[in-house]
Amino acid sequence: MDFGGIKIESPLFLAPIAGYTDSPFRRVARAHGAGLVVTELVSAVGLVRRGKKTLELLRFDDSERPLGIQLFGNDPAVMGDAAASAGRYGPEFIDINLGCPARKVCNTGSGAALLRTPELVYAIVRSVRAGTSLPVTAKIRLGWDSGSMNYAETVAAVREGGASAIFVHGRTREQKYGGMADWNAIAEINAMAGIPVAGNGDIRSFGEAHARMKESGCAAVMIGRGALGNPWIFSGKEPSIGEIISQISGHCELMEQFYGSYGVVLMRKHLTAYIHGMKNASHVRSRLVHAVSRSEVMSVLAELHE
Numbered sequence: 001m002d003f004g005g006i007k008i009e010s011p012l013f014l015a016p017i018a019g020y021t022d023s024p025f026r027r028v029a030r031a032h033g034a035g036l037v038v039t040e041l042v043s044a045v046g047l048v049r050r051g052k053k054t055l056e057l058l059r060f061d062d063s064e065r066p067l068g069i070q071l072f073g074n075d076p077a078v079m080g081d082a083a084a085s086a087g088r089y090g091p092e093f094i095d096i097n098l099g100c101p102a103r104k105v106c107n108t109g110s111g112a113a114l115l116r117t118p119e120l121v122y123a124i125v126r127s128v129r130a131g132t133s134l135p136v137t138a139k140i141r142l143g144w145d146s147g148s149m150n151y152a153e154t155v156a157a158v159r160e161g162g163a164s165a166i167f168v169h170g171r172t173r174e175q176k177y178g179g180m181a182d183w184n185a186i187a188e189i190n191a192m193a194g195i196p197v198a199g200n201g202d203i204r205s206f207g208e209a210h211a212r213m214k215e216s217g218c219a220a221v222m223i224g225r226g227a228l229g230n231p232w233i234f235s236g237k238e239p240s241i242g243e244i245i246s247q248i249s250g251h252c253e254l255m256e257q258f259y260g261s262y263g264v265v266l267m268r269k270h271l272t273a274y275i276h277g278m279k280n281a282s283h284v285r286s287r288l289v290h291a292v293s294r295s296e297v298m299s300v301l302a303e304l305h306e
């Protein structure tokens with residue numbers, strides 16, 4: 001999939017997962033072949049006010065490229081200013097969040113709440129386009145709820161506003177992460193969008209990623225939860241226990257470099273994802289999530305070899 005003149009080597013993209021797809025994990029995903037990565041959602045208001053926590057989210061390494069910075073907000077002017085600021089960090093593109101179902105985001109009229117007002121979606125995309133010379137994308141859901149599946153209007157607003165590509169999570173806001181993504185609707189969107197579409201939702205393996213692309217006609221797919229603890233999903237490789245352990249070690253090292261000693265604590269949720277489904281996992285899990293240093297993590301993991 002090509003858009004905005006960005007060089008993209010694989011049609012399997014990493015979907016943003018707040019709290020997980022930070023700079024270290026994005027590097028891991030790219031090293032395993034993810035075609036592009038996107039930051040977790042960044043508040044446009046926070047960015048314009050130069051909030052410390054917001055600016056932290058914008059840190060990335062060159063090895064993550066191609067990278068998009070994802071913005072959320074509800075005010076076209078603020079979104080345009082935020083896009084201008086985000087652009088100065090040097091990403092390949094700016095993505096607009098039109099899908100976050102969280103109450104604290106939707107209550108401010110941002111994220112998935114915008115799906116209810118396509119004219120505001122149009123105004124936001126236009127303003128973001130005006131604020132930056134970078135390509136602009138939008139990540140949408142199918143609609144607010146089953147009674148308002150207005151994706152045709154949302155897609156038209158995004159395209160007419162000047163976006164270069166669309167990422168579609170095949171659920172409504174009402175579904176949050178429950179039920180199954182509707183890949184028929186994703187195929188329909190791909191057929192009518194007029195700009196490149198990457199489908200997203202429930203992909204759990206490399207084979208499934210390619211099957212979804214074929215069935216839906218999408219030139220690319222985005223993978224979120226299926227990549228946690230399994231960055232091999234991007235290459236289709238079956239890792240040995242030794243490779244999993246060495247991947248964990250490398251990831252832990254990146255976490256320490258990025259966050260300091262607290263990185264090991266932040267690594268815990270990844271550790272449980274990496275060992276999920278391993279046959280000796282239950283023996284080591286509790287000690288693993290209490291480990292306070294990388295060497296402790298590694299010595300616990302050594303038992304998995306036994």
Ligand SMILES: Cc1cc2nc3c(=O)[nH]c(=O)nc-3n(C[C@H](O)[C@H](O)[C@H](O)COP(=O)(O)O)c2cc1C
Pocket residue numbers: 015016017018019039040041070097099100139169177200201202203222223224225226
């Ligand atoms: C904990 C969590 C956090 C998420 N954070 C974001 C986010 O910051 N921005 C976004 O566009 N989507 C976010 N998503 C949605 C994912 O990008 C993706 O659309 C969704 O999980 C479906 O894809 P999957 O089944 O491959 O995970 C999040 C999902 C989860 C479960």
